[in-house]
Amino acid sequence: xxxxxxxxxxxxxxxxxxxxxxxxxxxxxxxxxxxxxxxxxxxxxxxxxxxxxxxxxxxxxxxxxxxxxxxxxxxxxxxxxxxxxxxxxxxxxxxxxxxxxxxxxxxxxxxxxxxxxxxxxxxxxxxxxxxxxxxxxxxxxxxxxxxxxxxxxxxxxxxxxxxxxxxxxxxxxxxxxxxxxxxxxxxxxxxxxxxxxxxxxxxxxxxxxxxxxxxxxxxxxxxxxxxxxxxxxxxxxxxxxxxxxxxxxxxxxxxxxxxxxxxxxxxxxxxxxxxxxxxxxxxxxxxxxxxxxxxxxxxxxxxxxxxxxxxxxxxxxxxxxxxxxxxxxxxxxxxxxxxxxxxxxxxxxxxxxxxxxxxxxxxxxxxxxxxxxxxxxxxxxxxxxxxxxxxxxxxxxxxxxxxxxxxxxxxxxxxxxxxxxxxxxxxxxxxxxxxxxxxxxxxxxxxxxxxxxxxxxxxxxxxxxxxxxxxxxxxxxxxxxxxxxxxxxxxxxxxxxxxxxxxxxxxxxxxxxxxxxxxxxxxxxxxxxxxxxxxxxxxxxxxxxxxxxxxxxxxxxxxxxxxxxxxxxxxxxxxxxxxxxxxxxxxxxxxxxxxxxxxxxxxxxxxxxxxxxxxxxxxxxxxxxxxxxxxxxxxxxxxxxxxxxxxxxxxxxxxxxxxxxxxxxxxxxxxxxxxxxxxxxxxxxxxxxxxxxxxxxxxxxxxxxxxxxxxxxxxxxxxxxxxxxxxxxx
Amino acid sequence: xxxxxxxxxxxxxxxxxxxxxxxxxxxxxxxxxxxxxxxxxxxxxxxxxxxxxxxxxxxxxxxxxxxxxxxxxxxxxxxxxxxxxxxxxxxxxxxxxxxxxxx
Numbered sequence: 007x008x009x010x011x012x013x014x015x016x017x018x019x020x021x022x023x024x025x026x027x028x029x030x031x032x033x034x035x036x037x038x039x040x041x042x043x044x045x046x047x048x049x050x051x052x053x054x055x056x057x058x059x060x061x062x063x064x065x066x067x068x069x070x071x072x073x074x075x076x077x078x079x080x081x082x083x084x085x086x087x088x089x090x091x092x093x094x095x096x097x098x099x100x101x102x103x104x105x106x107x108x109x110x111x112x113x114x115x116x117x118x119x120x121x122x123x124x125x126x127x128x129x130x131x132x133x134x135x136x137x138x139x140x141x142x143x144x145x146x147x148x149x150x151x152x153x154x155x156x157x158x159x160x161x162x163x164x165x166x167x168x169x170x171x172x173x174x175x176x177x178x179x180x181x182x183x184x185x186x187x188x189x190x191x192x193x194x195x196x197x198x199x200x201x202x203x204x205x206x207x208x209x210x211x212x213x214x215x216x217x218x219x220x221x222x223x224x225x226x227x228x229x230x231x232x233x234x235x236x237x238x239x240x241x242x243x244x245x246x247x248x249x250x251x252x253x254x255x256x257x258x259x260x261x262x263x264x265x266x267x268x269x270x271x272x273x274x275x276x277x278x279x280x281x282x283x284x285x286x287x288x289x290x291x292x293x294x295x296x297x298x299x300x301x302x303x304x305x306x307x308x309x310x311x312x313x314x315x316x317x318x319x320x321x322x323x324x325x326x327x328x329x330x331x332x333x334x335x336x337x338x339x340x341x342x343x344x345x346x347x348x349x350x351x352x353x354x355x356x357x358x359x360x361x362x363x364x365x366x367x368x369x370x371x372x373x374x375x376x377x378x379x380x381x382x383x384x385x386x387x388x389x390x391x392x393x394x395x396x397x398x399x400x401x402x403x404x405x406x407x408x409x410x411x412x413x414x415x416x417x418x419x420x421x422x423x424x425x426x427x428x429x430x431x432x433x434x435x436x437x438x439x440x441x442x443x444x445x446x447x448x449x450x451x452x453x454x455x456x457x458x459x460x461x462x463x464x465x466x467x468x469x470x471x472x473x474x475x476x477x478x479x480x481x482x483x484x485x486x487x488x489x490x491x492x493x494x495x496x497x498x499x500x501x502x503x504x505x506x507x508x509x510x511x512x513x514x515x516x517x518x519x520x521x522x523x524x525x526x527x528x529x530x531x532x533x534x535x536x537x538x539x540x541x542x543x544x545x546x547x548x549x550x551x552x553x554x555x556x557x558x559x560x561x562x563x564x565x566x567x568x569x570x571x572x573x574x575x576x577x578x579x580x581x582x583x584x585x586x587x588x589x590x591x592x593x594x595x596x597x598x599x600x601x602x603x604x605x606x607x608x609x610x611x612x613x614x615x616x617x618x619x620x621x622x623x624x625x626x627x628x629x630x631x632x633x634x635x636x637x638x639x640x641x642x643x644x645x646x647x648x649x650x651x652x653x654x655x656x657x658x659x660x661x662x663x664x665x666x667x668x669x670x671x672x673x674x675x676x677x678x679x680x681x682x683x684x685x686x687x688x689x690x691x692x693x694x695x696x697x698x699x700x701x702x703x704x705x706x707x708x709x710x711x712x713x714x715x716x717x718x719x720x721x722x723x724x725x726x727x728x729x730x731x732x733x734x735x736x
Numbered sequence: 737x738x739x740x741x742x743x744x745x746x747x748x749x750x751x752x753x754x755x756x757x758x759x760x761x762x763x764x765x766x767x768x769x770x771x772x773x774x775x776x777x778x779x780x781x782x783x784x785x786x787x788x789x790x791x792x793x794x795x796x797x798x799x800x801x802x803x804x805x806x807x808x809x810x811x812x813x814x815x816x817x818x819x820x821x822x823x824x825x826x827x828x829x830x831x832x833x834x835x836x837x838x839x
Contacts, residue, residue: 713835720762 012063013072016091018056019101019147023049027140034133039123043116046136050112050143054105061098069095069568073153073224080156087221092153096569099358099562100150100290103365107282108143110540114373115139115274117536121380122272135175135272142168146283150290154222155211158291162255163204165284170197172279173271181270182439189270196264203254203261210247213240227297234301245298245305248291249312256288257339258316258346263632265339269331273376276331281338281372282365289342289361292349296570300352307492309350314488314498317343319629321505325512325614326625329443330375333513337469338368340502344484347495353487354573355563359555360484362562363476366551367468370544374462375443377533377541378517381455382442385529440526445516447524449605454530459518461541466514468548470507470590476551478587483555485586486579500586507590511597512614520605746787753780765830767819771812778808 026049034042064072071094080087115135123132145168149161174193180186215221217240218229234241252258257265257280268280279285292299292309299306317340324336341364348357441447452459468475471482481503488496522528532538555562557578566573600613615622624630710721753776760773782801789797823829 711838713838715831715834716762716765723758723762 012059013074013093015056016060016074016093016151017076019053019060019105019151020144022053022056023140023144023147025049027137027144030133030137030140034137037133039120039129039132040116042133042136043112043119046140047109047112047116049140050105050109053143053147054102054109057098057101057105060093061102064093064095064098064568069565071095071569084219085215085221087154087156089157090153090222091151092223093151094569095565095567096290096293096358097150099362099565100286101147103286103362104143104146104150104283107365107369107544108139108146108278110543111274111278111282111369111373112136112139114277114376114537114540115272117534118272118274118376118380120536121383131175135172138168138171138175139274139278142172142279142284146287149287153224155214155226156221158294159204159207159211162207162251162287165279165287166197166200166204166255169200169268169279169284170194172275173268175271175275181443182441184439192264192267192270195267199261199264200254203251206247206250206254210244210251213244213247223294230297230301238302241298242302242305245295245302246308248295248298249305249309252288252291252309252346253312254288255291256285256342256346258288258312258343259319260631262316262320262339263635266332266335266628269329269335273331273372273379276335277369277372277376280335281368285338285342286345286361286365289345289349289357292346293354293358293570296349296352296354296573299350306350306352310347310488310492310495311350313343313345313347313350314495314502315343316340317347317502318498318505319343321502321509322625323628324509325505326612326622326627328445328612328626329441330378330445330448330513330517331372331443333445333509334368334371334375337371337506337509340506341368341469343502344481344499347492347499348484348487351487351491351495353484353491354570355555355560355566356480356483356487358566359562360480362554363468363480363548363551366544367465367475367477367548370461370465370541370548371469373537373541373544374458374465377458377537378448378451378455378462378530379442380533380537381451381458381530382448382524382526384531385454386440386442386526388529388531389525440524442526445513446606448517448527449520449522449524450518451522451527451530452518454527455532457532457538458541461538461545462518463514464545464548466510468551470510470594471503471586472590473587474549474552476548476554478583479552479555479557482579482583482586483557486577486582489579489582500589503586504589504593507593508597511594512601515597515601516606519602521607523606523608743787743791746791747784750780750784750787753777753783765832767815767822767829767831770831771815775808775812778804 026046029045030037030042037045071092074091074093075088076091077089079089119132119135123129142165145161145164147161149158149165152158152161170193172193173196174190177190177193178185180188211221214226217233217237218226220226220229230241250261254261265280265285269276271280299309320336320339320343324333324340327333327336341360345357345360345364348354348360464475468477471477485496485499485503488499522530553561563573600617604613606612612622615626618625710717757773757776757778757780760776761770764770764773782804785797785800785804787797789795819829822834826833
């Protein structure tokens, strides 16, 4: 049974990345750049090979789930949670996406992070990057390959950790390279907001344990119907709290706020973690928990609405952003809203299909954006070194003003608002700080960077949902399913799709057309092959990805049917498809009218701002959600913690209880009572008295020794008399 | 005639002589007189030995007297030599002046 043999390979998907990271940790100090990157990419690539073999085994076999035991873990009373892997069509699909896209991104990162080494001359960081990336792949594999909610949670937490580590990768500076806490704050924000989601997940997990007495998928799902009949509220409770976890990890309302800040991390990180894989973990969770969700339609409706509202909300914000990566970040949140809405409605196949295609074209877009940023960096570098006719005076390359010693971080801004205040009054700077990600600095890059341009265009069209690229098929399937099942969500998603096409069009016109608005853009250079080749692979996938689940053929739906019961193949709805295509084309045309026909000139205000006025400001300022959160939650928490630290801990515990009460009493006891009275007066008296006694005795006895022979003779006589007397009288 | 003097009388004399000798050792300052007193004590012991020997008809006591006399003679010789030397150093033989061991 060859295929069953292949199934036992599944632990390798975790072991291989861990081996990769261990090799890089232990031997990385002696390896050169290329080898470190090669080891990491090979680990990820081999994991992809294993996943492919597992997929092959499922395809040629029955397609039913196989549980591969690995190790015993928790065995307490009735609870038996083992470290088992579950190989079924859903998990293998995720494994393929994670390792496939992951490997391409690793290869891209070899080139991208090389620039980092070149400019900052710090290979230790390069090594750290690949160690963290491999750790992420390992954790994500644990998440998707686990057979229990607990193992999924281990992976869930692990990817959250890696996200934190990688977002704050350049931890001592901000995106523009100035010494700051900004990047590490972004990592902290991601971790804390994710924690709130994790709290929801944990509550759901505890409830699951309490009622089901089991945390493995098989155990929970088989008991689900029974528990639903005796206590329906329990399942609703569990699914809603799982939704909290999904909102945290997959950046839905209201816990999406970490994802835009996460753009502080290197672009490969944004592509891998915050577009293709980690954020899709929430979607995977809902798809995996389908047996639970299908029992509670109210929870399903909630999930779908959360997804739909998030999709629209984030799309509106994306319209007003100027940073190339921020647009893509909000776009990701919006597309995740599509996926969450789909799996919430019960259209699991559509949601997973969109997950896969989105991984392709969003990774493509992020990596291409990275290529654009690199191109601008190179242009800026050129100006600084070779020309004086750019803006500002020649200065060191701007990939990060990394000083030779570590910066003094004690007087740095500690909140977003402080940072913004400092950024706005930059009077201490006589250097111009160049932001290579700001679209207002770009323009006409299709002449300077043609390859990147075409690849970006493919990604943008795929995202906008233009026939026949991948995004069209997956997005339309979601829309068709929504039209049937949940019309409200359908309208939310349709408007979001319209806005998606619009802001992508805006982005393409602003970045690649018109005239360069900054000298760095005029001197931008195309990126090397190690960066463009993975992009080409992703572009091919973005073009052909639709074939995964063509209507009529429904390959993916059939594939997933083995795992998720009741996943129906949706019919191809020409009306829906036609409407969405028409809307997309209208949106692109609108963006051309605003941004393409009369390209944005240097320093010109965004035409949409003049058109929409304050509405645009709301979009640009992201509805002031971060500010509200700071004011309502974070600052109150900071106040509480200041109170606890300064008043309770400092003034009460330290100054009063410890210093006055305990130390004071002790000192009083020891100085006054014990030292003065007991020690000096009593014990010293005893000691001195003994001495006095000895002196007196000795002075008394000294008189016996007067040197006179006669008195000695008298003493002898006395002695003799006594002894003889004693002997006689005895 | 010799048996009519009881033993106790001889012992009493011996005791009295011994006491006087001891007193002389303790009181007198001249070492020559002290030696004489020591001789007196020794002879008191001799008298006691001879009295007992005579009374019990045993010869042991009388033999012992010879030993005692020899020892006393030797001791006096040494003592007188010491006195001569002390006199050379101190130009006086008052025992009270020899109190260097005073503590």
